Structure formats: C-alpha cells, structure tokens
Amino acid sequence: MTPAKLPHPIYVTQPLLPELKDFLPYLETIWENKILTNGGPFHQQLEQALCEYLGVKHICLFTNGTLALMTALQALRITGEVITTPYSFVATAHSLLWNGIKPVFVDIDPNSMNMDPANIEAAITPQTTAIMPVHCYGRPCDVERIEKIADNYGLKVIYDAAHAFGVRHNGGSVLNYGDLSVLSFHATKIFNTFEGGAIICPDGKTKQRIDHLKNFGFVDEVTVVAPGINGKMSEINAAFGLLQLKGIDAALLQRRAIDARYRKNLAGIAGIACLPACEEQMTNHAYFPILVRPEYGVRRDELYQVLRDHDIFARRYFYPLISDFPMYRGMPSAAPANLPQARQAADQVICLPIYPGLSDEQIDTISAVIAHTAAS
Ligand code: T4K
Numbered sequence: 001m002t003p004a005k006l007p008h009p010i011y012v013t014q015p016l017l018p019e020l021k022d023f024l025p026y027l028e029t030i031w032e033n034k035i036l037t038n039g040g041p042f043h044q045q046l047e048q049a050l051c052e053y054l055g056v057k058h059i060c061l062f063t064n065g066t067l068a069l070m071t072a073l074q075a076l077r078i079t080g081e082v083i084t085t086p087y088s089f090v091a092t093a094h095s096l097l098w099n100g101i102k103p104v105f106v107d108i109d110p111n112s113m114n115m116d117p118a119n120i121e122a123a124i125t126p127q128t129t130a131i132m133p134v135h136c137y138g139r140p141c142d143v144e145r146i147e148k149i150a151d152n153y154g155l156k157v158i159y160d161a162a163h164a165f166g167v168r169h170n171g172g173s174v175l176n177y178g179d180l181s182v183l184s185f186h187a188t189k190i191f192n193t194f195e196g197g198a199i200i201c202p203d204g205k206t207k208q209r210i211d212h213l214k215n216f217g218f219v220d221e222v223t224v225v226a227p228g229i230n231g232k233m234s235e236i237n238a239a240f241g242l243l244q245l246k247g248i249d250a251a252l253l254q255r256r257a258i259d260a261r262y263r264k265n266l267a268g269i270a271g272i273a274c275l276p277a278c279e280e281q282m283t284n285h286a287y288f289p290i291l292v293r294p295e296y297g298v299r300r301d302e303l304y305q306v307l308r309d310h311d312i313f314a315r316r317y318f319y320p321l322i323s324d325f326p327m328y329r330g331m332p333s334a335a336p337a338n339l340p341q342a343r344q345a346a347d348q349v350i351c352l353p354i355y356p357g358l359s360d361e362q363i364d365t366i367s368a369v370i371a372h373t374a375a376s
Contacts, residue, residue: 002372003310003365003368003372004365005310005311006311006312006361006362006365008311009311009312009313010311010312010313010353010362010366011313012188012313012315012317012351012352012353012354013188013353013354013355014355014357014358015188015192015355016190016191016192016244016247016248016251016355018243018244018246018247023239023240023243026042026239026242027236027239029042029239030042030235030236030239035235036234036235036236037232037234037235038215038232039211039215039232040235040238041235042235042238042239043061043232043235043238045238045242046061046193046233046238046239046241046242046245047059047060047061049241049242049245050198050241050245053166053248054165054166054173054175054200055172055173055176056173056175056176056200057176057202057203058200058201058202058203058204058206058207059198059200059201059207060198060199060201060207060210060211060214061196061197061198061232061233061238062196062197062198062199062214062231062232062233063195063196063197063230063231063232063233063234064184064185064186064196064197065091065182065183065184065185065186065196065197066091066094066095066184066197067197067214067229067231068182068183068198068199068231069091069092069095069158069160069182069197070095070098070099071199071210071213071214071229071231072095072158072180072182072199073095073096073099073101073130073158074099074226075180075199075206075209075210075213076130076156076158076180078101078129078130078156078158079100079101079129080101080102080127080128080129081101081102081104081125081127081128081129082096082101082102082103082104082128082129082130082132083104083106083115083120083123083124083128083130083131083132084096084103084104084105084106084131084132084133084134085105085106085108085114085115085132085133085134085136085322085342086105086108086321086322086323086324086328086334086339086342087108087113087134087136087318087321087322087345087346088136088160088318088322089162089317089318089322090322090325091160091162092132092134092160092322093322093328095132096132097327102127102331103132103328103331104123104125104128104331104333105322105323105328105333105334105338105339105342106120106122106123106338106339107338107340107341107342108136108339108341108342108345109142110341110344110345111275111276112136112139112141112142112275113136113137113139113275113289113345114133114134114135114139114140114142115131115133115134115141117141117142117145117146117149120146120149121149121153123333124153124155128153128155130155130156130157130158131146131149131155131157132157132158132159132160133157133159133160133178134159134160134161134162134163135159135160135161135163135164135167135174136163136318137163137275137283137286137287137289137351138164138165138167138190138283138284138286138287139275139278139283140167140169140174141159143169143174143177143178146177146178147177147178150178156178156179157177157178157179158178158179158180158181158182159174159175159177159178159180159181159182160182161174161181161182161183161200162182162183162184162186162189162197163184163189163284163286164181164183164284164286165183165185165189165190165191165284165286166190166191166248166252166284167281167282167283167284168281168282169282173200174282175200176200176202179201179202180199180200180201180206181199181200182197182198182199182200183197183198183199183200184196184197185197185198185237185241189286190251190284190285190286191241191244191245191248192244193233193237193238193240193241193244194236194237194240195237196233196237196241209226212225212226212228213226213228213229213231214228214229214230214231214232215228215230215231215232216228216229216230250356251356252284252285254356254357255284255285255286255354255355255356256280256285258285258288258354258355258358258363259277259285259288259354261363261364262288262290262352262354262363262366262367263277265364265367265371266290266367266370266371268371269296269370269371269374270295270296270297270374271292271293271294271295271296271297271374272290272291272292272293272296272370272374273291273293274288274289274290274291275289275291285354286354287317287351287354288351288352288353288354289317289349289350289351289352290349290350290351290352290370291345291348291349292348292349292350293348296374297374298373298374300347300348300349300350303350303370303373304316304350306369306373307350307366307369307370310365310369312353312365312366312369313353314350314351314352314353314366315350315351316346316349316350316351317349317351318345318349319346319347319349320346321339321342321343321346323339323342352366353366
C-alpha cells in the first residue's frame with residue numbers, strides 16, 4: 001500500500017529556532033545600547049563563546065560563509081590556481097573566481113565524498129598556490145594526507161568547513177587543520193545566525209588582518225591598509241548565535257538519533273546506500289545523503305519526484321556538479337573524464353530531511369516511500 005501523505009510538507013531542513021520570548025531580552029539590550037554592528041558587545045561575546053565551544057584559538061565572524069571564503073583567500077594572498085572539489089555548493093568555486101583565481105577540479109573519494117588526496121599531486125602546476133577542500137556533509141577530509149602534500153609543495157590549505165560545525169578529529173576540532181577554515185551559519189546549517197559565517201585562524205596576527213579585511217581595510221579612523229570589504233556580522237545575528245549555542249548540543253543529539261533511525265529503516269532496501277557511518281564525534285549529521293544505485297530499479301530523479309509528490313522536499317546536494325555550470329565547464333579540469341566519481345555521486349545522491357524536530361513518524365514515512373517506490 002502507498003504510504004499516506006503527511007499532513008504538512010517536509011523540507012530537507014528546518015532552521016533551529018529557540019523560543020522567541022528567549023530572544024527578546026537580547027533585542028532589548030541592543031535597543032538600549034544602540035550598537036547595531038561594527039564589532040559590538042554581542043559580536044565579541046559570540047567570538048569568545050564559539051572559540052570555547054569549538055575548541056579553536058581565534059575566530060572572525062562574518063556576514064555569511066561566502067564572504068568569509070572570499071576574504072580567507074585575500075588574507076593569505078592566494079593567486080593563480082587553487083585545487084578544489086567539484087562536489088560542493090557553488091560558493092566554494094565562486095569564491096575563487098571572485099578573487100580572479102582559477103579553480104582546478106579534482107575527483108572525490110566515493111566513500112567520503114571529499115576530495116581524494118590521491119588526485120591532488122597530479123593537478124599541481126607552477127601556478128598552484130593553495131588547496132581548497134570541503135568537509136562535505138560535515139565529514140572530515142583526509143586532513144593528514146592533505147597537510148603532507150601541502151607541506152611538500154609549499155601550498156596553503158583553506159578548508160571550506162561550511163558543513164563542519166562542531167566536528168572533531170583526533171581529539172580536537174577539525175577546524176584547526178589547514179591554514180584557515182571557513183564556517184557557514186546560514187539558516188540551513190546546524191548552527192545558524194540567520195545568515196552568517198566565520199573564519200577560524202591559528203594566530204592573533206592573522207585574525208587582525210582578517211578583521212581589517214572584513215571592515216574595508218580600516219585599521220583606525222584614517223588608515224586603510226587593504227582593499228577590504230564589508231563582511232561584518234551584525235549585533236542581531238551575533239545575539240541570535242549566542243542564544244542558539246545554548247541549544248546546539250541537544251540539536252546534535254537529535255540529529256544523531258535521526259541518522260540512526262534512517263540507517264535502520266533503509267538497511268534492507270536493495271540499491272539504497274548510506275554513506276559509511278563515521279565515528280560519532282567525527283560528524284555532526286548536518287545532512288543525510290543516500291545514493292540511489294542501479295539495483296534500486298528506479299532512477300534517482302524518479303525517486304526524487306515521488307518524494308515530492310508526497311510533499312517530501314529532499315534535495316540533490318550536490319547536483320549538478322560545480323564543474324558543469326557555464327562559468328566552469330570549459331575548463332580542462334572540468335572535463336567529465338577527469339571527475340568520474342564526482343559525476344556518479346551527483347547522479348545518484350539525494351539528501352533526505354534531517355533537522356531537530358523531525359519526528360519518528362515522519363522518518364518512517366519517508367523511509368516507507370523509498371521502500372515502496374523500489375517495490376512498485
Ligand atoms: N560552502 C559550502 C560547502 C556550502 O554548502 C555553502 C552554503 C557555502 C559554502 C556558502 O555559505 P553561505 O554563504 O550560504 O553562508 C542552501 C543554502 O542557501 C546554502 O547556505 C548552503 N550552502 C546550501 C548547501 O544550501 P539552497 O538554495 O538549497 O537553500 P534553500 O533556500 O532552497 O533551502 C533549503 C530548504 O531549507 C528549503 O526548502 C526550506 C528550508 N529553509 C531554508 C531557508 C533559507 C527554511 O526552512 N528556512 C529558511 O530560512 O541553498
């Protein structure tokens with residue numbers, strides 16, 4: 001029997017929102033002190049709170065993750081070519097183009113969906129200055145191998161860690177690897193400030209440079225040291241982040257339970273593959289991707305449509321590949337023959353809804369639709 005439609009549509013995610021009444025005191029404070037932006041008290045408090053929570057030394061808050069990526073490249077004076085992954089959100093490569101840098105795409109490892117370090121060395125040219133890997137779905141890249149290659153060739157590493165809030169590796173934050181890591185606090189991320197982002201950096205000097213860059217390059221009232229941009233996080237966003245942080249551990253636990261329930265429900269369905277489970281601290285369950293293999297007997301896009309017909313708005317993150325968009329597809333590294341694993345993943349992936357508040361009944365209905373579609 002076809003599973004019954006749920007009473008309300010289910011989206012791939014829903015933002016974590018604390019109770020409105022709990023946010024009002026923060027707004028009252030802002031109204032009282034009339035500091036709305038430019039590094040106000042909530043901005044400072046959130047930087048400190050996030051350093052403690054994440055286990056990192058320095059953090060620079062931003063308006064969004066994309067501006068943070070663009071500024072990270074400026075901060076390290078990256079030029080020429082940067083090796084990156086085609087299996088990500090477009091912002092990863094767009095941040096390079098906005099800086100006049102050429103992205104060079106390498107294929108992914110189909111087990112992790114992250115850039116395969118085995119492909120990096122062959123892509124290095126005299127113009128290569130950096131590597132920009134992505135911790136896709138919040139699952140850590142092979143940070144040790146990437147570090148080794150970067151050290152051998154004298155390259156910088158900027159992690160697009162937009163998905164990797166709270167992810168740990170080897171007992172510490174994964175955000176401490178590489179020269180810089182960039183987070184997104186967009187509404188769809190596990191920790192959100194409505195819009196927002198951050199750069200994690202290892203030392204105070206780099207933080208100072210980034211703080212100048214995100215404030216037009218101003219050092220003081222009359223001194224501008226770089227062609228900076230306006231990337232500052234406002235007080236409202238920072239205040240919301242402080243409140244949001246209080247609920248994040250409970251949210252992560254709920255995500256873990258949803259992940260486990262999907263895995264159990266989907267285990268017996270031929271042709272539906274989940275990514276290998278990773279050690280608990282090494283993921284934040286930001287997404288729940290499944291791969292629709294040929295053995296399922298129904299194509300990915302058909303399943304995607306059946307889910308939509310049931311008001312289940314799963315998403316094909318990341319299809320199309322970045323390298324297929326018009327501004328990238330003419331590049332030699334975007335050639336399909338160079339990226340077979342990424343292409344296969346993009347053709348098979350569906351990210352199922354996962355967010356705190358998704359009920360067992362909803363998870364079971366989504367799973368039942370997937371099971372029923374295969375059988376019918
Ligand atoms: N690097 C990576 C690897 C990234 O994934 C991203 C962003 C970035 C860099 C750039 O960071 P930011 O500059 O964004 O901080 C979404 C997000 O807009 C984007 O932030 C995110 N990655 C990307 C993976 O997903 P869309 O176009 O899929 O979002 P949208 O509006 O279709 O939202 C998806 C679903 O979420 C909706 O169907 C309903 C729900 N939703 C969404 C919003 C915005 C809500 O319930 N409330 C909301 O306010 O891109």
